Amino acid sequence: MIILLVEDNPDHAELILRSFEEHRVANKIFHVQDGEAALDYLFRRGCYSDPKSSPRPHVILLDLRLPKIDGLEVLKEIKSTEKLQQIPVVALTTSESEQDMAGAYKGHVNSYLVKPVDFDKFNRLMDDLGFYWLAWNRKPPLGSRVDRA
Amino acid sequence: MKDGYNPDEQDRQDSRIRTRPSRMSLRAGMALSFGALFAIIVLLVSLIRTFGLPWTSDQGTYGDAQAQVLKQLSLVANLQKELLLHWLEERETDATALSQRRVICSSVPKLLDLARTYADSGKPKDGLHAELVKEKNGEAIAEALRSVIRTQEIYRKIQVADAETGIVIASTAEHELGIGVSHQQFFSDALNALDRASISVMKSPGTGKADLVVSRAIVDKSSAEAGGETRVLGVAAMYVDETRFTKPLLYPGGAIGDTEEIVLLTQDGRIITSLKHPLPNGTQANPLEYKIKTQSATLAAQGKEGIIITRDYRDVPVLAAYRHFKSSPNTGWGLVLKVDQDEILGPTRKRLLHASSISLLGVLAAGIMAALIAGRIARPIQLLSRTAQEVEAGNFDARAEVVTSDEVGQLAATFNSMIERVQNWHEDLEAQVRNRTLRLAELNEDLTREVVERKHGEERIARQNAFLNTVLESLAHPFYVIDAADYTIKMANSAAGSGHIPGGSTCYSLTHGRSEPCASENHPCPLEEVRRTGRPVIAEHVHYDTDGATRHVEVHAYPILDAAGRVVQVIEYSLDITDRKRNRQERERLISELEAKNAELERFTYTVSHDLKSPLITIKGFLGYLETDAVSGNLERIKADSERIQGAVEKMGRLLDELLELSRIGRIMNAPQEVALHQLVREAIDSLAGRITGREVTLDIAADLPVLYGDAARLREVVENLLDNAVKFMGDQPHPHVEIGVRQDGNETVVYFKDNGVGIDPRYHDKIFGLFERLIQDNQGTGIGLAIVKRIVEAHGGRIWVESEGIGHGSVFAFTLPGGNEGKMGRR
Numbered sequence: 001m002i003i004l005l006v007e008d009n010p011d012h013a014e015l016i017l018r019s020f021e022e023h024r025v026a027n028k029i030f031h032v033q034d035g036e037a038a039l040d041y042l043f044r045r046g047c048y049s050d051p052k053s054s055p056r057p058h059v060i061l062l063d064l065r066l067p068k069i070d071g072l073e074v075l076k077e078i079k080s081t082e083k084l085q086q087i088p089v090v091a092l093t094t095s096e097s098e099q100d101m102a103g104a105y106k107g108h109v110n111s112y113l114v115k116p117v118d119f120d121k122f123n124r125l126m127d128d129l130g131f132y133w134l135a136w137n138r139k140p141p142l143g144s145r146v147d148r149a
Numbered sequence: 150m151k152d153g154y155n156p157d158e159q160d161r162q163d164s165r166i167r168t169r170p171s172r173m174s175l176r177a178g179m180a181l182s183f184g185a186l187f188a189i190i191v192l193l194v195s196l197i198r199t200f201g202l203p204w205t206s207d208q209g210t211y212g213d214a215q216a217q218v219l220k221q222l223s224l225v226a227n228l229q230k231e232l233l234l235h236w237l238e239e240r241e242t243d244a245t246a247l248s249q250r251r252v253i254c255s256s257v258p259k260l261l262d263l264a265r266t267y268a269d270s271g272k273p274k275d276g277l278h279a280e281l282v283k284e285k286n287g288e289a290i291a292e293a294l295r296s297v298i299r300t301q302e303i304y305r306k307i308q309v310a311d312a313e314t315g316i317v318i319a320s321t322a323e324h325e326l327g328i329g330v331s332h333q334q335f336f337s338d339a340l341n342a343l344d345r346a347s348i349s350v351m352k353s354p355g356t357g358k359a360d361l362v363v364s365r366a367i368v369d370k371s372s373a374e375a376g377g378e379t380r381v382l383g384v385a386a387m388y389v390d391e392t393r394f395t396k397p398l399l400y401p402g403g404a405i406g407d408t409e410e411i412v413l414l415t416q417d418g419r420i421i422t423s424l425k426h427p428l429p430n431g432t433q434a435n436p437l438e439y440k441i442k443t444q445s446a447t448l449a450a451q452g453k454e455g456i457i458i459t460r461d462y463r464d465v466p467v468l469a470a471y472r473h474f475k476s477s478p479n480t481g482w483g484l485v486l487k488v489d490q491d492e493i494l495g496p497t498r499k500r501l502l503h504a505s506s507i508s509l510l511g512v513l514a515a516g517i518m519a520a521l522i523a524g525r526i527a528r529p530i531q532l533l534s535r536t537a538q539e540v541e542a543g544n545f546d547a548r549a550e551v552v553t554s555d556e557v558g559q560l561a562a563t564f565n566s567m568i569e570r571v572q573n574w575h576e577d578l579e580a581q582v583r584n585r586t587l588r589l590a591e592l593n594e595d596l597t598r599e600v601v602e603r604k605h606g607e608e609r610i611a612r613q614n615a616f617l618n619t620v621l622e623s624l625a626h627p628f629y630v631i632d633a634a635d636y637t638i639k640m641a642n643s644a645a646g647s648g649h650i651p652g653g654s655t656c657y658s659l660t661h662g663r664s665e666p667c668a669s670e671n672h673p674c675p676l677e678e679v680r681r682t683g684r685p686v687i688a689e690h691v692h693y694d695t696d697g698a699t700r701h702v703e704v705h706a707y708p709i710l711d712a713a714g715r716v717v718q719v720i721e722y723s724l725d726i727t728d729r730k731r732n733r734q735e736r737e738r739l740i741s742e743l744e745a746k747n748a749e750l751e752r753f754t755y756t757v758s759h760d761l762k763s764p765l766i767t768i769k770g771f772l773g774y775l776e777t778d779a780v781s782g783n784l785e786r787i788k789a790d791s792e793r794i795q796g797a798v799e800k801m802g803r804l805l806d807e808l809l810e811l812s813r814i815g816r817i818m819n820a821p822q823e824v825a826l827h828q829l830v831r832e833a834i835d836s837l838a839g840r841i842t843g844r845e846v847t848l849d850i851a852a853d854l855p856v857l858y859g860d861a862a863r864l865r866e867v868v869e870n871l872l873d874n875a876v877k878f879m880g881d882q883p884h885p886h887v888e889i890g891v892r893q894d895g896n897e898t899v900v901y902f903k904d905n906g907v908g909i910d911p912r913y914h915d916k917i918f919g920l921f922e923r924l925i926q927d928n929q930g931t932g933i934g935l936a937i938v939k940r941i942v943e944a945h946g947g948r949i950w951v952e953s954e955g956i957g958h959g960s961v962f963a964f965t966l967p968g969g970n971e972g973k974m975g976r977r
Contacts, residue, residue, distance in 0.1 A: 095759045116766075117762065117765050119773030123773070
């Protein structure tokens with residue numbers, strides 16, 4: 001089970017990773033710090049050109065406020081790329097702005113989650129998130145293509 | 150008019166009723182023309198009757214008579230020819246019968262013997278005659294021959310001659326015995342054709358007339374029957390007088406006319422029968438001597454047959470039919486039957502003469518009749534004419550005398566009633582003239598009244614015009630009336646500068662200084678629009694006032710139409726909307742500014758909530774872990790987590806400070822003052838000394854830095870932030886260097902901070918000045934610094950931007966402030 005975590009705040013990344021670790025959610029989590037790196041990873045560009053170091057994730061956790069390339073831009077790029085659009089993208093952000101939410105859903109985000117300030121809630125969300133996407137949710141067959149007709 | 154005599158009027162009437170001077174009286178003219186007409190008709194009718202209509206099949210009586218006679222001639226000629234042929238055939242039969250009679254066949258050889266014996270004896274020839282007379286056999290033959298003459302009265306004589314010597318051995322005329330006939334034509338003819346009779350003509354020695362001789366060879370039958378050579382014994386010749394056959398055969402019997410005549414000819418054109426008339430030279434033509442040379446005779450002799458209108462041997466015009474037939478196999482005869490043309494056509498000619506005489510008489514009679522009738526008609530007309538002349542002279546009381554009850558009488562009566570009516574009209578006319586004169590006087594009065602009224606009306610219009618002018622003059626807006634055809638100004642009020650407009654000025658020359666009508670998309674000609682649509686138009690134009698300043702005007706154009714609905718003139722007035730327009734632009738600018746501010750505020754609050762929440766999550770999260778760390782006794786993690794919490798708290802404090810700072814910019818400003826940039830740079834270096842020396846950054850500061858004018862404290866912030874950024878983003882540069890200088894871009898003075906640090910991807914050049922935007926993730930930057938710098942520069946009316954070719958190429962932050970010169974920057 002592979003997760004791509006796009007998170008600019010190192011503290012938040014640490015919190016998420018630690019939580020996943022405790023709940024033994026994922027086998028492998030790849031963490032990138034900005035939008036540009038996220039796209040480089042997904043499109044296997046630059047230092048992510050080796051497919052072994054950048055396997056296709058089953059879920060993408062995407063922060064929206066990102067340096068260089070904004071989270072919504074990244075989302076748009078993923079959903080408009082045929083080989084990436086099947087990968088579930090979960091927005092994980094501090095923003096409760098309606099504008100951000102509307103933008104994300106318009107960009108075909110698969111789920112929109114707001115980071116809770118409360119530690120317990122934060123932990124539980126991470127637990128549920130992992131369980132839902134990695135246990136309950138049926139994943140699209142990797143490498144298969146869905147006709148957009 | 151009735152009483153007076155107007156000579157001019159008389160002349161005019163004379164010229165109108167101009168009569169042609171007549172050369173003869175009406176009577177004579179009528180007589181002559183009627184007579185001539187009658188004569189021509191009679192003549193024409195008789196001519197047509199006689200000669201037929203030209204170009205038609207009608208030949209007239211003349212042609213008919215001619216055709217009739219020719220037809221008769223043809224018929225008679227045929228008949229005569231048949232008769233003659235038949236008669237000749239009979240003669241041949243006679244000759245044949247004679248030559249084969251027993252008595253001849255038996256007696257001839259004996260006579261031949263006698264004659265030949267005598268000839269051989271050498272006695273004188275005259276003795277033979279006596280010998281033959283005495284011979285009994287001769288007497289027997291003669292008797293046989295005489296019996297033929299008796300039965301067939303036409304023969305004058307018959308003789309039999311020796312075939313060898315040609316000596317007559319037997320004859321009805323005793324005195325001929327012993328003479329020779331071998332030189333005669335008939336003799337050789339008979340010997341040439343043994344099996345038939347021959348016919349020839351010869352001149353009779355006694356009468357001088359022609360004899361017809363029918364001859365036939367006498368053949369020894371016994372020798373012929375025995376199959377041996379045919380032995381010819383003698384020749385029998387039968388003579389017929391010309392008169393014997395011409396009289397009964399060739400006499401047509403006056404069926405055609407008194408002048409009819411038949412001429413029989415030999416093949417070479419000699420006449421056989423004697424001619425009825427003497428030749429033109431008065432002599433009688435001899436048969437078988439005279440060769441006839443007329444056309445009809447020549448044709449007949451040549452073997453042709455037909456009818457002809459020609460001249461005969463007397464050179465007299467005749468109608469003739471000519472025929473040809475064979476008298477014997479080798480010879481032909483011609484036959485001409487003719488009649489004098491005069492005899493045939495004489496009666497027709499006579500009739501024509503009669504008709505002419507009658508027509509002449511007719512002319513005379515018609516002339517007399519016409520003269521009488523014309524006299525009868527002319528008299529009342531003359532009377533009428535005299536009356537008419539009287540009336541013409543003005544005597545309307547004159548009346549024509551009605552003499553007869555015929556058409557002329559009716560005319561006189563009509564004339565009288567006409568004069569009656571003319572007289573009435575005359576009187577009516579005079580009455581009407583009187584009435585008209587009265588009416589004219591009335592009209593004249595009306596007209597005078599109307600002139601007075603019109604004068605009043607004109608005064609009223611002048612007053613109204615003056616009123617309208619006053620109204621127009623009172624308007625503060627320029628007002629024109631413009632000709633739609635050539636755009637010349639026909640009228641203008643004083644607001645339009647009526648006193649200074651030269652005559653013939655056009656609207657475009659006056660308000661735009663143009664030499665031709667306005668035509669462009671943003672400056673359309675309202676007049677053209679009005680002319681095209683016929684409707685009022687409002688357009689916005691840029692005009693120039695007398696000082697040359699730009700004035701925005703709203704041009705209102707209204708059409709003035711003629712009766713046909715065409716635009717002939719245009720009323721144009723303009724409203725100065727320069728102020729209105731400026732106000733509107735100002736308002737729009739304010740609104741857009743306000744909108745931008747609102748948007749910024751929204752973005753601000755949103756980012757603030759997000760960026761303030763982030764450290765809170767960090768703090769709460771790691772506080773949560775601190776508990777578990779404490780329980781597990783993991784000191785290292787306690788320390789690490791505590792540091793994270795510490796960092797987040799510090800960041801939050803910094804964030805709040807800077808936000809406060811940001812909110813102050815543009816709101817709370819210190820009084821502007823002059824401050825040397827050099828000084829600000831030194832102060833910034835002082836405050837960042839630790840960082841600069843720690844990173845071993847070399848500085849290069851230009852000496853000619855300008856003096857700035859503005860909020861000194863804020864400008865110091867700008868300098869400090871830019872220097873701090875330059876030092877902060879040096880990356881792993883081994884020789885960090887920062888240059889602060891000034892340069893001239895066109896007419897702008899630009900201050901720049903140039904470093905050789907990490908550089909910035911051109912994609913993010915705009916983004917870096919945004920609030921909370923960071924390119925490098927660390928816990929130091931809040932993402933507010935450059936936003937603050939931008940806001941301060943913009944608050945001073947300046948611009949700030951970044952120049953960098955990308956990562957690893959260093960970057961230049963440059964800003965400029967408006968106004969100032971000679972080493973000074975910033976608007977005072």
